Amino acid sequence: MSCKYIYSHVVRLLNESDTICIEFEDAMFGRPKSIRLLREDIVRFMEIREIGARQILVYMGHLYKELKKKDKADYFSFLDPGNIPTCPIGTDDRDLSQHIADQLEAVCRDSICLIPYNTGYHWILTIVNEDKNMIHLLNSTSNRNRDDTWKTIVTNGVKMYNASKGISKGPGFKILTGNLKQSGSVECGYCVMRYMKxxxxxxxxxxxxxxxxxxxxxxxxxxQYDEVRSEWSEFVYSYVGA
Structure with missing residues (x-):
C-alpha cells in the first residue's frame, strides 16, 4: 500500500476529529494496548515531519505482526515508547527506572528488547540484550547531551529487573557508532524505525x-525511509474502516 494512497484517503475522507483505532496484541506489551491515531498523526508521517510515540508505536505493531508470521515473536520484545516519560536532564529518577523494570518484567522473555526513547526533542533506540547483561544505544546524531541521563535511568531499570530474577551482576552499556545517521533535523523517529527494522x-x-x-x-x-513508511502505511490501512 503506497504512502500516497493513505495520504489521499486521510486528506479527503477524515475530519480533524476522526481517528483510526489501532489495537495491539496483549502479548506485545504484557497488557491490553490500543491507540487512537489522529488525522494529524498520519499527515505528519506522510509529510515526513517530526513524529511522536504514536507513529513509532504503530511501526512496532507492524514489526510484531511480521515477527509472528515468521514464528520469531519470542526472539524480540518491545517497550511502549508512549509509556516512558521524558526525564529532566541531570536527574536520577528512581521511579522511572522502576517503571522500566516493571515493563521489562511484563514483556521480557529470553529476547532482545527494543526501547525507543525520546530525550525531549530527539528519538534514540536502546536495546537490552537477551541475558540482560548489556545495553546498547543507537543515536542518529552525534549530539549526546542527554544520553548520560538516560544511561543512568535504563541501567538502573535493568539492574532492578535483574535483581528481581536473583541476578546480582549489573549490565554494561555501550553506544554503538556504526549506524547511518539523519541528514536533516526531523528524521530521528524514522531512523529509530529503520534501526528496529x-x-x-x-x-x-x-x-x-x-x-x-x-x-x-x-x-x-x-x-530507505520510504521502505518503512510504506510498511507503516500498509499496517495502518489494515485498520481503516475496522
Missing part, C-alpha cells in the same frame, strides 16, 4: 558487529 530482519542480530566502527557523514536515503 534492520535488527528484527537480521537472522543473527549481533549488534556490535552490525553497527561496528564509526560511520561519519553517511546518511539514510529517502528510499
Amino acid at each position: 534492520e535488527i528484527v530482519d537480521c537472522d543473527d542480530p549481533q549488534l556490535e558487529k552490525m553497527f561496528a566502527g564509526c560511520i561519519k557523514n553517511q546518511y539514510y536515503t529517502q528510499c
Whole structure:
C-alpha cells in the first residue's frame, strides 16, 4: 500500500476529529494496548515531519505482526515508547527506572528488547540484550547531551529487573557508532524505525558487529525511509474502516 494512497484517503475522507483505532496484541506489551491515531498523526508521517510515540508505536505493531508470521515473536520484545516519560536532564529518577523494570518484567522473555526513547526533542533506540547483561544505544546524531541521563535511568531499570530474577551482576552499556545517521533535523523517529527494522530482519542480530566502527557523514536515503513508511502505511490501512 503506497504512502500516497493513505495520504489521499486521510486528506479527503477524515475530519480533524476522526481517528483510526489501532489495537495491539496483549502479548506485545504484557497488557491490553490500543491507540487512537489522529488525522494529524498520519499527515505528519506522510509529510515526513517530526513524529511522536504514536507513529513509532504503530511501526512496532507492524514489526510484531511480521515477527509472528515468521514464528520469531519470542526472539524480540518491545517497550511502549508512549509509556516512558521524558526525564529532566541531570536527574536520577528512581521511579522511572522502576517503571522500566516493571515493563521489562511484563514483556521480557529470553529476547532482545527494543526501547525507543525520546530525550525531549530527539528519538534514540536502546536495546537490552537477551541475558540482560548489556545495553546498547543507537543515536542518529552525534549530539549526546542527554544520553548520560538516560544511561543512568535504563541501567538502573535493568539492574532492578535483574535483581528481581536473583541476578546480582549489573549490565554494561555501550553506544554503538556504526549506524547511518539523519541528514536533516526531523528524521530521528524514522531512523529509530529503520534501526528496529534492520535488527528484527537480521537472522543473527549481533549488534556490535552490525553497527561496528564509526560511520561519519553517511546518511539514510529517502528510499530507505520510504521502505518503512510504506510498511507503516500498509499496517495502518489494515485498520481503516475496522
